[in-house]
Amino acid sequence: MNTRRLPVYLLLDTSGSMNGEPIQSVNVGLKSMLSSLRQSPYALESVHIAVTTFNSLVEDVMPLTALEMVNLPEIVCPKSGATNLGAALEHVCERVRKEVKKSTADTKGDWRPLLFIMTDGKPSDTLAFTEVIPVVKACNFATIVACAAGPKSDPTSLHKLTDNVVHLDTMDSATFSGFFEWVTATVNSGSMSMGATTSLTLPPPPPEVNIVL
């Protein structure tokens, strides 16, 4: 019997403005997210993680990898670069279509994937962004959580993707770690409660994060 995988896609902004403390904080946050996910017997059985970064270019930092095998590379970001969120989403949707296993008559496929997006700016490729929205919806993610980090981020455009938009006022390590703790809790409860209810209930966010309504 195949144990269903729970694919988790992380889409991270590495545009120029993330350079410095923000990207450091993201790296720290990712590492602690991985180690705390590895302490869950549920997550270890199902969670697979993929990391994609985007600036002017979209890059797969890590293919869809079983949690226990993940060896996360340091995420770096250039001094400058645009926020091509539209192209990045298009790319992730392509990956989902290719990587997420469908059920066949005699093997169980994957759970519906989760998508986490973190960006500190507005999409630079506005047309591509607008066009990709229906494509994202068609990907049938179980949950999409978008994080608008810092004062220049744009929660409004993210709202077109999902109702779950969180806004981080600042971009320091404490704030990011709070966010990644929340991502961890969401993935964890996802790996534990898949099959319980039809939609995934998000755990309460940490106090530093504002949910944009």
Added chain:
Amino acid sequence: MATATKPKTIKLTASDGSAIEFIDEIKASGGMKDVYFSPSKKYVVAFFRGKPPIGLKDRLLVITDSYRTRIFENVGGDYWKNVYCWPTSVVEHDGRIGVVVPFYDQPFFFMHGSRNNDMLGIKGHEKQGKWFASANNRAKFIDPRELGDWSKHLRLCIQISRAVRRMHSAGLAHSDLSYKNVLVDPSTGRACLIDIDGLVVPGKYPPEVVGTPDFIAPECVMTTHLNKDDPNRKLPCIATDQHALAILVYMYLLYRHPLRGDKVHDLNDPQKDEEISMGAKALFVEHPLDKANSIKAANLKPSELPWKDTAKIPFTVTGPYLSALFRRAFIDGLHNPSARPTANDWETALVKTVDLIQPCSNTACEQEWFVFDNTTQPACPFCGTPFHGKLPVLNLYSSQRAGNFRPDNHRLMVYSNQSLFLWHAKLSVVPNEKITEEQKKRVGYFVFHGNKWYLVNENLPDLIDMTDNDNRVSIPLSDKVELKDGQKLLLSKEAGGRLVIVQMVDA
């Protein structure tokens, strides 16, 4: 952004008038509650998040008060302190309702944690049952010193069944039995029920629990889409606990799920497929006639073997008493709640199964113990090592009226240094929470010496070899009797006293 200040200690008076303190810092979060520690670390305070639902406080008060006293201040009361983490009082703070719960016992925290010098960093964490109920987690992650042997798993299942049996006999249903809410320590064979605040109490507003996937009864899965007040909606109750208990026992003894097979019901939507395969079309993976949901060995990962290969390790390795209950739970009672075995059935069968186990002669066998399979060529089903030598099997009979003995469907497998207890000698003594210290002492033991098996009489004043009716031989205390095929030994003359008929297997 919050600045790092030392959290305050908050003082409260609980529902029972006791003074309660907790440090205002969330230490753990569950599905519905946030947990805070007391400065003494003797108890925790768990607050329900958000506005309390209707009836919550009322229900918690009866759980912490009348039901708690009824169970703990009765025969065997002390026993229950080990198998329940029962909330002791109710507190209110900032519009939230919370329960005061004793801190878990030390054995329920990992002492060694994971393999490779605790690579996962779980040392000191709670021993959630899921770590131990999965073949993959056991093989890949958990330090072998934490895993215990098969006899310890039998023992912890006894404790779970006993704890559930006691609740049910008080009319209470746990409502969310799962490996999340049962802490286990396989290294010592202990188990403890936690999250007891979700109990369904007769006559009180039911708790808002959905249950935990893997453990929700099919009738509940099938009706989750209905409103809670809909008369057709099936809510957690004693019968759904019985389903969850059967799954727990199956998973702790066989390290796989009884309903998770390879049958796919919906090609496009995994969620829907899950609902059907745990609900309307739930089917035992080892159903003897309907193989539709059997586990395909070809799809398995090496770390899941041999446990998920049901041909290699069928449920019948658990012996005749438990096999009969698994059939009732997963074949007859899966979609027919009234046919499910009760917690008492499980407890009795598990206790009797302890008498069927044999140590594996392979010193490297991870399970160390196995249930004798009633054949003339016994072998450990887990590692395949055959048993060689003379194996005495004691068949127990008890007297219904003077001189008439009827079979009890109870066997005792003998191994060297195996103990004989009063509950083997007398039907009236049952090894459960009611047993006295005096009754816990062994009354005899078995030893293999000079190629012969002996029973040494330590405290059976009535022990008589009745094989030859014309020549009954009394075996005095501290004397021994050699075991022989066809021998009849009377263990006690009392009503309900046991007669043993020895069978000698030569393998």
